[in-house]
Amino acid sequence: MIFMGPSIAPRNATTVAEPLYFPTMETITAATKRVEKAGKELRIPDRGPRILIYDIETAPALVYVWSQWQTNVIDTHTDWYILCFAYKWYGDKTTSFVSVQQDPRKRRKPDDDRYVVERLAYLFDQADVVVAHNGDQFDAKKANARILFHGLNPPSPYRQIDTKKEVKRYMNHYSNALNELGRFHRLGEKVGHGGFSLWKGCMAGDKDSWKTMEKYNRQDVNILEVVWLKLRPWIGSPGKYQPMNYGFWSDGTTTVCPKCGSDDLIKRGFHRTLVNTYQTLQCKECGGYARRRLPQPKYGGSVGAV
Ligand SMILES: [Zn+2]
Numbered sequence: 001m002i003f004m005g006p007s008i009a010p011r012n013a014t015t016v017a018e019p020l021y022f023p024t025m026e027t028i029t030a031a032t033k034r035v036e037k038a039g040k041e042l043r044i045p046d047r048g049p050r051i052l053i054y055d056i057e058t059a060p061a062l063v064y065v066w067s068q069w070q071t072n073v074i075d076t077h078t079d080w081y082i083l084c085f086a087y088k089w090y091g092d093k094t095t096s097f098v099s100v101q102q103d104p105r106k107r108r109k110p111d112d113d114r115y116v117v118e119r120l121a122y123l124f125d126q127a128d129v130v131v132a133h134n135g136d137q138f139d140a141k142k143a144n145a146r147i148l149f150h151g152l153n154p155p156s157p158y159r160q161i162d163t164k165k166e167v168k169r170y171m172n173h174y175s176n177a178l179n180e181l182g183r184f185h186r187l188g189e190k191v192g193h194g195g196f197s198l199w200k201g202c203m204a205g206d207k208d209s210w211k212t213m214e215k216y217n218r219q220d221v222n223i224l225e226v227v228w229l230k231l232r233p234w235i236g237s238p239g240k241y242q243p244m245n246y247g248f249w250s251d252g253t254t255t256v257c258p259k260c261g262s263d264d265l266i267k268r269g270f271h272r273t274l275v276n277t278y279q280t281l282q283c284k285e286c287g288g289y290a291r292r293r294l295p296q297p298k299y300g301g302s303v304g305a306v
Helices: 025-039 114-126 139-149 163-170 178-184 196-203 207-231
Strands: 051-059 062-065 073-078 081-089 096-099 129-132 159-162 265-272 277-283 289-293
Touching: 025 114, 051 114, 051 139, 051 196, 051 207, 081 114, 081 139, 081 196, 081 207, 096 114, 096 207, 114 139, 129 139, 129 207, 159 163, 163 178, 163 207, 178 207, 196 207, 265 289
Parallel strands: 051 129, 129 159
Antiparallel strands: 051 081, 062 073, 081 096, 265 277, 277 289
């Protein structure tokens, strides 16, 4: 439990405004309880790593403008919010879907996404790793903005795999959109939708629009999973950014592939630096490479240039 103390703003300073509100122990506990209550109906895998594959859909802000062309927003009528999200735990067969439409409160305002955000916050809190396409820039940050808005605590730390970032790190496709990656690699395509009219329909509570949205959102998560799995042997190659390592969850007695967790590894020669020699390993399951430092350098006589 993190205690957030009172503001450090000097009491009598006239230039620094006193904060209107800061969370106390009670509200942090209350917010935690609220999220845990919301998450009660959600299934959480009993073993790690708990990998959450997810995709959120947002409703746009409604604003006033004087002109259509290169315009400024004069005022905001309704803020953007999260309409829905689809997710699956890695290892699950089916996806799940959570939307504002499922909120049982009768007098809910159309833009009140509390039901959705509390559940998403719970899933983040339970996850060891989250996977999303452009998730670092979009999904996780949008979710965080709404988590903050609803006065919830930050989810406990998790690792992020952003498939868009990873695909750009290793490959050059002519489009890095999830749909295009799915099509290019013959992994599946998005469910077609009527463009923005679908979002408008959902915002207005139209049942048919919600049916299409659910199908579309779930299919996005299915494509995301296969795109991630296709990329997985590349992600976190030696010397590159490694978002997760299955070794963290192993019992410490078996060497496992850091990328997929398999213990079916074969020796594939050595990687040498001036100070160390590494055994290069390749996973027979996913094809990814790993390396293990050997206790003694094979060639102690190497010297560096000066
Ligand atoms: Zn592997």
